[in-house]
Amino acid sequence: MDKYGTGQDPYCYEGSSTLKNLLNIRDDLTLESAERDLTTITAQDIQFAPPPYDLNYLKGLHHQLFSDLYSWAGEIRTIDVAKGETRFCHVLRIEPEAHKLFEQFAHEGYYVDLARDQLIVAVAEFYGDLNVIHPFREGNGRTQRLLFEHIVINSGYEISWESIQREEWLHASIAAYHCDYDAMAILFDRCIGQPLSELSL
Numbered sequence: 453m454d455k456y457g458t459g460q461d462p463y464c465y466e467g468s469s470t471l472k473n474l475l476n477i478r479d480d481l482t483l484e485s486a487e488r489d490l491t492t493i494t495a496q497d498i499q500f501a502p503p504p505y506d507l508n509y510l511k512g513l514h515h516q517l518f519s520d521l522y523s524w525a526g527e528i529r530t531i532d533v534a535k536g537e538t539r540f541c542h543v544l545r546i547e548p549e550a551h552k553l554f555e556q557f558a559h560e561g562y563y564v565d566l567a568r569d570q571l572i573v574a575v576a577e578f579y580g581d582l583n584v585i586h587p588f589r590e591g592n593g594r595t596q597r598l599l600f601e602h603i604v605i606n607s608g609y610e611i612s613w614e615s616i617q618r619e620e621w622l623h624a625s626i627a628a629y630h631c632d633y634d635a636m637a638i639l640f641d642r643c644i645g646q647p648l649s650e651l652s653l
Contacts, residue, residue, distance in 0.1 A: 453594050457554050460556065461531065462530070462531065463524070463529075463531070463589050463590075465478060467491065470483055471483065471522065471589070471590055472522075473486075473521050473522055474520065474521055474522065474523060475521065486521065487518075487521060487590075487591070490520055490521055491517045491518065491591070491594050494516060494517050494520065494599060496562060497516075497519060498516050498517070498633050500601075500602055500605055500606075501602065502606055502613075503558070503562045503606060503615050504558060505554065505557065505558075505562060505599065505602065505603060505606075506551075506558070507547065507550045507551060507554055507587070509558050509599070509606075510550075510587065510595060510596075510599055511526045511527070511528070511587075512526065512596040512603075513595050513598050513599055514526045514588055514591055516572060517591060517594060517595055517598070518590075518591050522588065522589075522590070522591075523593075527544055527588075528543075528547065528587050528590040529543060529546070529586075529587065529588055530543060530586070530589075531543065531589070533586060533589065534641070537629070538626060539554040540584060540586035541584060541585040541586060541587075546587050549577055549585050550582070550587060553578065553581055553582055553585070555612055557578060559573070561605045562603065562606060562607070563575065563603065564606065564607055564608070566607065568609065568644065568647075571604070571607055571609065571644065572637050572640045572644060573633070573646075574641075575594065575604065575640055576633045576637035576640050577601060577628075577633045577636075578603075579596065579600055579640070580624075580625065580626070580628025580629070580631075580633050580636050582596060583596060583625050583628065583629075584628075585613075593621070596600055597613060604644055605648070606641075608647050608648050608649060608650060609623035609645060609646070609647055610644070610645035610646055610647075610651065611643050611644050611645065612643060612645065613643055615643070616639055616642065616643065620635075620640055621639070622638060623635055624636040624638075628644060
């Protein structure tokens, strides 16, 4: 079934919920494990780059993370998707809505001059809004976290996701979907560390 449960998902093997993949894995759990292992390895080879950060940059990160697994890595999804009661951006609105977010982000100077408390609030809202767009058929979370690593590092701070549990991200993302960014800000407060300038002293 597709992500709305209304018919066969063209991204999946026929009669299955398993995504078509270059390794021809036909089992969801095996594919999930392969995704996790491959993206952990590939993420280590992706180098930080300064702005501009835009939709093309996000697509490039997705391609680098998933090109060994999916033929459509780095491409905008062509079907509507949902998780539970959460329906993400309609396919025809993905690019215009993403461009709108990234243009505002660029207008705000990529958050470079923000104090830490201001940065936390800004990235929490941006992360939540970008997550609603959900531009890819799969791998949005991993790609978005990598983007935000680059954003926070470019703003002059260290960042680590290690203390965050999956359920916490899910709760914060659902709240942000309803424009409540407090839970997401709490998570970023835990993720964002010291100024990089202090670490080099």
